[in-house]
Amino acid sequence: MAFGYHGRYLRVDVTNGSAEFLPLDEAVLRAYLGGSGLGVRLLLEAGAADADPLAPEAPLVFAFSPLVGSPLTTSAKFAVVSKSPLTGRINDSLASSGFAIAGKRCGCDAIMIVGRTPALSAIVIDDGEVHLESAEEFRGSTCQETEAGLRARLGNGYRIASIGPAGERAVRYATISHDGRHAGRGGSGAVLGAKNVKAIAVRGTKYSEWAHPKELTELSRSLSKRSFGPATAKYRELGTASNLLTFNRFGALPTRNFQTGSFEEAASLSPEVLNATRSKTRDSCAACTIGCEHIYSLGKTGVRVEYENLFALGSLCGVSDADTVLRASQLCDQLGLDTISAGGTIAFAMECVERGWLNEPWLKFGDGGALLRAIGMIGSREGIGDLLAEGSRRAAQVIGHNSMAIAPQVKGLEIPGYEPRALQTMALGFAVGARGADHNRSGAYEVDFSPKVDRRNVTIDAVQHAIETEDKAALMDSMIMCKFLRGVFEDFYTESAEMLRNVTGWDVTADELRETAKRIVSAKRQFNVLAGWTPAEDTLPERFLNTPLPNDPAASLSRERLDLLVAEYHRQRGW
Amino acid sequence: MASCQVQAGTLGQLFEALAEQIPPLSTLICKDRLQSSLVANLNGDRFISDPETPLGENDCVLILSADAGG
Numbered sequence: 001m002a003f004g005y006h007g008r009y010l011r012v013d014v015t016n017g018s019a020e021f022l023p024l025d026e027a028v029l030r031a032y033l034g035g036s037g038l039g040v041r042l043l044l045e046a047g048a049a050d051a052d053p054l055a056p057e058a059p060l061v062f063a064f065s066p067l068v069g070s071p072l073t074t075s076a077k078f079a080v081v082s083k084s085p086l087t088g089r090i091n092d093s094l095a096s097s098g099f100a101i102a103g104k105r106c107g108c109d110a111i112m113i114v115g116r117t118p119a120l121s122a123i124v125i126d127d128g129e130v131h132l133e134s135a136e137e138f139r140g141s142t143c144q145e146t147e148a149g150l151r152a153r154l155g156n157g158y159r160i161a162s163i164g165p166a167g168e169r170a171v172r173y174a175t176i177s178h179d180g181r182h183a184g185r186g187g188s189g190a191v192l193g194a195k196n197v198k199a200i201a202v203r204g205t206k207y208s209e210w211a212h213p214k215e216l217t218e219l220s221r222s223l224s225k226r227s228f229g230p231a232t233a234k235y236r237e238l239g240t241a242s243n244l245l246t247f248n249r250f251g252a253l254p255t256r257n258f259q260t261g262s263f264e265e266a267a268s269l270s271p272e273v274l275n276a277t278r279s280k281t282r283d284s285c286a287a288c289t290i291g292c293e294h295i296y297s298l299g300k301t302g303v304r305v306e307y308e309n310l311f312a313l314g315s316l317c318g319v320s321d322a323d324t325v326l327r328a329s330q331l332c333d334q335l336g337l338d339t340i341s342a343g344g345t346i347a348f349a350m351e352c353v354e355r356g357w358l359n360e361p362w363l364k365f366g367d368g369g370a371l372l373r374a375i376g377m378i379g380s381r382e383g384i385g386d387l388l389a390e391g392s393r394r395a396a397q398v399i400g401h402n403s404m405a406i407a408p409q410v411k412g413l414e415i416p417g418y419e420p421r422a423l424q425t426m427a428l429g430f431a432v433g434a435r436g437a438d439h440n441r442s443g444a445y446e447v448d449f450s451p452k453v454d455r456r457n458v459t460i461d462a463v464q465h466a467i468e469t470e471d472k473a474a475l476m477d478s479m480i481m482c483k484f485l486r487g488v489f490e491d492f493y494t495e496s497a498e499m500l501r502n503v504t505g506w507d508v509t510a511d512e513l514r515e516t517a518k519r520i521v522s523a524k525r526q527f528n529v530l531a532g533w534t535p536a537e538d539t540l541p542e543r544f545l546n547t548p549l550p551n552d553p554a555a556s557l558s559r560e561r562l563d564l565l566v567a568e569y570h571r572q573r574g575w
Numbered sequence: 576m577a578s579c580q581v582q583a584g585t586l587g588q589l590f591e592a593l594a595e596q597i598p599p600l601s602t603l604i605c606k607d608r609l610q611s612s613l614v615a616n617l618n619g620d621r622f623i624s625d626p627e628t629p630l631g632e633n634d635c636v637l638i639l640s641a642d643a644g645g
Binding site: 230231242246249250272449454 | 576603614621623624
């Protein structure tokens with residue numbers, strides 16, 4: 001077996017509490033690496049594409065990677081891979097924390113969970129030994145309360161991933177949380193909740209060895225040093241929230257359910273103003289030298305602020321009060337809700353109310369109290385919250401009228417904070433994304449923010465660029481490394497090959513990794529095809545295809561042009 | 576977002592002038608070009624990189640991180 005791997009995964013059936021290690025062939029590991037790639041491969045082997053994602057037999061995979069536990073900066077990451085209950089398609093959510101390191105030290109490269117326990121339970125994996133414990137005392141507890149309570153019960157050394165009340169109630173965009181971080185998108189928390197699993201606790205002593213430790217240490221030092229440079233300055237100084245005013249300036253800040261791309265009160269939510277008006281601390285994920293986390297004070301507590309929180313719970317809902325947006329973000333963290341889908345679904349409902357399609361007159365754009373109330377109702381599935389817990393696509397099917405045209409989603413996944421008409425390479429990335437509208441699986445917005453394309457009128461030339469960013473993301477999500485490092489690399493594939501050579505001992509090359517990336521993208525597509533994908537899914541909601549952006553009429557994307565881009569994308573992919 | 580006014584006829588001249596007038600910026604500018612971690616935008620419209628790009632009297636050049644994501 002190659003260095004950096006254990007060569008096996010742990011399969012836990014929580015119906016009867018059984019667990020077994022199953023071998024992983026080295027050829028499979030070399031072909032899919034780890035993280036997203038390994039996760040989707042295991043799901044394909046398990047025949048997961050056909051299953052109801054909330055059924056007991058549907059597998060949920062925590063996939064680690066060869067780099068986890070190495071001294072390479074940002075490598076303490078894992079992927080949670082399953083069929084999404086929100087989209088019915090592949091879902092891979094990534095997160096960073098000591099859970100990745102502790103999970104891999106249990107002596108496996110992935111943990112697959114199937115089945116359903118009769119009572120709410122915690123899976124405890126101690127150096128590869130598995131047992132279930134009651135988690136009834138944590139029913140209704142927040143993710144943070146569950147982690148703290150379970151750690152107090154089990155003792156030190158355990159790393160714990162858990163779901164909040166939203167996951168217990170099968171909210172279709174519930175997260176899995178650990179150490180304040182979330183595997184956020186696509187509803188993996190609902191999949192775990194459907195198994196009656198509240199938490200997973202891991203600890204272990206089984207270390208992987210590296211093929212070339214001396215060279216790896218030198219490479220790690222170099223990468224860490226470069227991670228302090230200008231390519232990551234943005235993340236250190238203001239964090240991802242610094243996008244807010246930039247996007248607003250470019251008319252690309254989604255506002256009031258994508259009715260416009262400019263929010264007149266954006267400044268009040270900007271990190272520049274937050275910095276000036278409240279205290280802030282910085283933090284970083286485990287084994288990371290970048291330190292992108294900016295935690296702003298809210299009363300006596302602190303709230304981690306990212307651009308996507310500010311956009312989804314701020315401008316998208318028309319809310320400009322910073323305290324309210326921070327509180328909404330904190331509430332999502334506590335309940336275990338994806339902030340993008342929560343904000344997107346609530347903003348959609350607000351517009352439906354505005355149009356007279358939904359009789360919830362209290363749910364108005366700009367009303368912070370209504371935003372907080374709606375989040376709470378989603379977490380508890382009370383009243384209108386029960387419908388909104390299903391996500392905007394399913395809600396539109398119930399609300400009727402022409403609401404599907406304004407439901408801000410692709411394949412059911414709510415669109416992140418990039419206005420598609422103003423950023424049209426990103427629009428293509430959203431349309432063709434395997435897990436739906438997603439900025440982490442397609443970095444095509446980078447192309448829009450470059451001289452390579454005219455972002456408001458992209459041509460067929462944009463397709464190649466979109467494919468390149470998607471391939472790169474697939475490789476980073478499988479090795480796994482943080483995407484905030486991407487600007488640090490001078491030659492991403494060559495340097496990635498060097499990392500893998502030093503960790504695994506394989507004679508891997510840049511060209512091999514380019515093929516690996518394409519293989520992983522294709523595997524996700526294969527999963528979706530088996531799950532029922534049709535070409536009609538690779539599109540955007542009607543709103544974006546028949547209405548120019550009101551604040552920037554030059555930003556217009558016709559259905560015909562998007563269809564051409566998508567067809568060319570499929571052609572170049574060979575699909 | 577900080578701003579300043581600079582006299583320059585082209586993008587390259589602008590960067591050279593910025594590096595001279597604001598020394599901390601010189602580490603982000605390689606002669607007449609931005610480092611790869613940054614991009615320049617003209618008047619909130621198109622992104623530009625060619626040092627020979629002409630600039631008019633009231634043109635506004637935005638300099639921002641090349642990594643927009645988050």
